[in-house]
Amino acid sequence: MPHVLMPAHAAETVKLQFMYPVGVSGDINTIISGMIDEFNATHDGIVVEAIYAGSYDNTEQKVITSLGVGEPPSLWLPINSSLQTFLGLDALEDITEQAKSDDIYDDFIGGFLGTAISNDRLYGLSFQPSTPVLYYNKDAFAQAGIPEAPETWDQLFETAKALTVRDGDELKRWGLIIGGGWHDWMFEGYCRQNGLVPWEQDKVLWDRPESVEALAFWKTMVDAGCMAPASTWQGSANDFMAGSTAMLYHSTGSLTNLRTSSPFEVGVAFMPKRKTWGASQGGGPIMIAKNQSDAQKEAAYTFARWMTNTENQAAWSRATGYLAVRKSSWEMPEMQEYLVEVPQAKVAMEQSAYSGAFLQVPAYSKAREVLKSAIDRTLAGEVEVEAALASATDEVNREIARVMRRQQRG
């Protein structure tokens, strides 16, 4: 039957574009492209084109712009906070049923999968969850005679003071740097540690006493000269590795790079608590575009599923420090050995039990900028803590109301 095509030949190659960011310190790009090369080599009929799109913000902008012209990539990897933004654009494929008939709901760690769920529907497969952790320079601690990482805010303050080094007026080493650019993320962790999740579905709660106390605590540390008033994301990681700060709040995703590139022993600890331990999850899920052919959607799911399978998540977690999303990944012998060898990797995993989604409100992107600006201006001494947070809350809640008004019209 020469004119009947065999099924294998009939299937055309499905091409997928996958946009991803690099959100932490280290050579993430090489690792991701390696994974994608492997996927392409082992999957006939699917070709994934990896598009490195810059930061999380850049990636989101590229995806949204391409949504605007009706040609979104098949998959993308945003920060989990953007969930409502993409749902507002009706951009996401609902993968609840597929995931339920698969092992996703059983094997994914609930707290991670939860960041891709809205109204009980699942819109992505968690790929690189993270939380901030406290990195500390063990050599500096030993020199200062401090045996352990601080566990409470008060201890953090004392430790930071003890580790700050000045030569006359000139600063030689900060006690503490809170990774700039994402310090609003850390700030949300401080609110959680003080007993408050500082947002609800349609508003932010930064003017609550718990939040005000958190920022006042930062201000105290800055005024005492032991915490840097401002920094940048990559710069703060470099400062830590160069010994310019003794402690650093940064993403777990930076663990492998900080641990292997620092010329001293790196300790990792929970972020110190006040009323409780607490952290907000960074990182995000792989999302699948709604506006594409069924063949593409299926191939996209295959790819997202592969990126988050047991072996790949275990390998990805070891290579970066991001938390593996599957329970089965953590049970693998390789992973168990790794945790014995690098006990620091366990810390973030244990801390994630106290973590939740990060600022999943409409207009989250503006909300983040407004909060960062309020924090910066407060730490620079331009405005009082309470006034800064009150006006930021006001501004953002007005913005959320504006965006929701639009969604109700549409």
Added chain:
Amino acid sequence: MSQNLVRTQRKEMLLAYALLLPSLVFLAAFTYWPIVRSIWFSLHDVLLGDPDIYWLGAENYLRLLNDRLFWKVLGNTAFYTLTSVPLSIAAALLLAVALDSKLRGMAIYRSAFFYPVMIPSVAAGMVWVFLYAPGYGPINEALTGLGLPRLDWLYDSKWALPAIVIMSIWKYSGYFMLILLAALKLVPSDLHEAAKLDGISAWDRLIHITIPMISPTLYFVIIIGTLHSYQIFDYVYVMTQGGPADSTNVLTFYIYQNGFQYQDIGYASALANALLIFVLGLIGLVSLTLGRRVHYLGER
């Protein structure tokens, strides 16, 4: 008028339009149409990524008036323009006068001062981030060497914008210098020789001969510099992202933030129109003040 003359005139008109057409098409498509569209969008709720738009009337403009950050951004933009343009042109003028000689090796100096202009702005921005680094940056090392206090530069909300101004002077003065050098070549040398015979000092000759003689070029450079200055986006994007504490946020960056980061195309359009008015106002101010004092050669 004879029929022939009318026909020739009409032919010339047609030819002129035909020659203008290609650039007109591009101008219309990429300049005038976007302006019209941004005015239209500024009156609507427009979300990037969503084809639906909703009428708002003046709401975006009212938001703008009550937006604390908008006024700060406008102030930052004005500060940048009012410092970087005069300072880089003054530096360019001094360089041009110093390099306007027939001594050997001058070409090397001219190339050296022009060199920053050729460096891509993103690369230049990255280099200056390193130069300004508080801990190990060469600028702080140099300040220490001179016995001056170290600064946090891009991390300090008081110094971040001046830091960008300083780097802009470095980046642009070579470009202005080249234009001014060309103008200096056209200043008749007998004027200077006569003045020298009368014992006029070099400074007085600069003020009373050189500057008036090259005033049309200076005027051109000021206009170009002003236009350049409100277009700074790349340095802010690469070096500070508008921070710390919004101290380096300028209008172009704020428009980008609202349009692409916050998807708020309606508000971004209102801001873009505010920028248009700001630039037209600046150019108007320059032409009303300095423009009147320009002295054109051969003018009566």
